[in-house]
Amino acid sequence: MERTIELSREHAQQEDRKDKLNKYRDEFYLQPGITYLDGNSLGLMSKRAEKNVEELMDSWKRYGIRGWTQGKYPWFFLPEKLGEMCAPLVGASKEEVIVSGSTTSNIHQVVSTFYKPVGKRTKILADELTFPSDIYALQSQILLQDLDPAEHLIRVKSQDGRVIEEDDIIAAMTDEVALIFLPTVLYRSGQLLDIQRLTAEAHARGILIGFDACHSIGAVPHSFSEWDVDFAVWCNYKYLNGGPGSVAGLYVHKKHFGTRPGLAGWYSSKKDKQFDMSHTLDVECSAGAFQIGTSHVLSLAPIIGSLEMFAEASIENIREKSLHITRYMMDLINQELAGLGFTIGNPKEDERRSGHICLEHKEAIRICKALIDNGIIPDNRPPNIIRLAPVAFYTSYVEVWDTIQTLKKIIEEKQYEQYSKERNVVS
Numbered sequence: 001m002e003r004t005i006e007l008s009r010e011h012a013q014q015e016d017r018k019d020k021l022n023k024y025r026d027e028f029y030l031q032p033g034i035t036y037l038d039g040n041s042l043g044l045m046s047k048r049a050e051k052n053v054e055e056l057m058d059s060w061k062r063y064g065i066r067g068w069t070q071g072k073y074p075w076f077f078l079p080e081k082l083g084e085m086c087a088p089l090v091g092a093s094k095e096e097v098i099v100s101g102s103t104t105s106n107i108h109q110v111v112s113t114f115y116k117p118v119g120k121r122t123k124i125l126a127d128e129l130t131f132p133s134d135i136y137a138l139q140s141q142i143l144l145q146d147l148d149p150a151e152h153l154i155r156v157k158s159q160d161g162r163v164i165e166e167d168d169i170i171a172a173m174t175d176e177v178a179l180i181f182l183p184t185v186l187y188r189s190g191q192l193l194d195i196q197r198l199t200a201e202a203h204a205r206g207i208l209i210g211f212d213a214c215h216s217i218g219a220v221p222h223s224f225s226e227w228d229v230d231f232a233v234w235c236n237y238k239y240l241n242g243g244p245g246s247v248a249g250l251y252v253h254k255k256h257f258g259t260r261p262g263l264a265g266w267y268s269s270k271k272d273k274q275f276d277m278s279h280t281l282d283v284e285c286s287a288g289a290f291q292i293g294t295s296h297v298l299s300l301a302p303i304i305g306s307l308e309m310f311a312e313a314s315i316e317n318i319r320e321k322s323l324h325i326t327r328y329m330m331d332l333i334n335q336e337l338a339g340l341g342f343t344i345g346n347p348k349e350d351e352r353r354s355g356h357i358c359l360e361h362k363e364a365i366r367i368c369k370a371l372i373d374n375g376i377i378p379d380n381r382p383p384n385i386i387r388l389a390p391v392a393f394y395t396s397y398v399e400v401w402d403t404i405q406t407l408k409k410i411i412e413e414k415q416y417e418q419y420s421k422e423r424n425v426v427s
């Protein structure tokens with residue numbers, strides 16, 4: 001697996017010249033002197049996103065209430081329009097995707113819709129390494145059914161604290177499981193699960209299965225509909241560059257259309273019936289049914305330009321660069337940082353890894369602080385993880401080269417010793 005590559009900044013420059021996506025760097029607000037490697041937590045602002053926010057502000061200014069149906073982007077249809085633009089990124093038809101809610105509220109929506117404990121089948125299957133919000137939401141949904149999460153939420157164990165083996169997940173798919181909810185990518189190690197295989201195995205046992213795609217959307221292609229995934233949710237502010245708190249995404253397989261949403265609201269209605277103001281809900285026959293109330297229009301705006309760029313560049317090209325530049329980073333880590341206490345914590349195989357590198361070091365917290373003072377923005381997942389995401393749209397090979405040289409210097413010169421071991425409030 002370990003390769004020897006040419007070690008020079010000139011080589012990195014050559015890679016940048018070959019990079020078909022390099023031109024997109026100009027589309028983003030890259031700050032002088034700053035290398036941004038935290039696009040897996042919050043993607044950078046693009047000029048198109050900024051323009052779209054201004055346009056929607058302007059439509060409010062100009063049209064007032066009429067903005068719902070007039071202007072360049074009539075607000076009433078924007079969640080569906082963005083769902084259509086997002087569909088190629090998740091591998092679904094346009095009706096199967098809607099941009100609405102937040103990741104966590106969408107988890108509540110899909111789980112309250114599809115978790116129907118009956119008879120022996122009362123449990124939800126998740127994993128012990130997933131993101132806390134997902135677990136809290138699942139626990140709430142179990143409690144709302146008057147069941148005890150300690151008994152009814154199964155969390156598949158990791159053998160090494162980094163990855164969850166698909167075989168272990170499949171072994172836990174018993175006839176007591178009503179629903180499975182897993183991340184596509186584990187947020188710490190960056191492991192990409194075999195979504196297709198897990199879905200087939202779940203369905204072979206009569207279990208519904210859904211995914212949280214926060215860490216794969218915009219970095220990895222998906223084929224949710226073809227793989228028969230029942231439902232999925234994701235946020236649009238990580239690799240999707242939709243901005244802080246931007247509206248999230250939700251996918252529901254078309255075979256479930258017509259199912260009454262667990263959390264209904266007037267936006268769950270057929271669009272042409274919504275303003276009939278009837279007290280009998282006529283459920284929309286698309287993922288749109290899983291909306292609840294009025295869309296957060298100003299937080300939809302930046303996603304327009306972002307998705308346009310994905311359509312132009314194509315998720316396949318993005319994945320290709322992402323795999324190449326993360327491989328380059330791993331090669332540099334192996335060659336340049338050997339013997340300095342670092343371990344690569346993400347899986348090495350292309351089909352098992354996503355867009356970020358999980359670099360482990362016992363001094364991770366202090367190293368991250370030193371990186372920031374050197375103009376490099378990583379993120380830190382205590383106790384020992386430095387996440388580094390070279391984002392296909394805006395990270396250059398030279399930046400990766402310089403980052404690894406800086407890491408080397410931070411350790412060799414013991415720069416990290418100047419910092420405290422306390423984690424920051426937001427890390």
Ligand SMILES: *Cc1c(COP(=O)(O)O)cnc(C)c1O
Binds near residue numbers: 105131133212214235
């Ligand atoms: C980022 C992330 C979230 C965040 O949820 P919000 O509702 O947007 O705050 C949830 N789950 C996972 C797996 C994430 O990566």
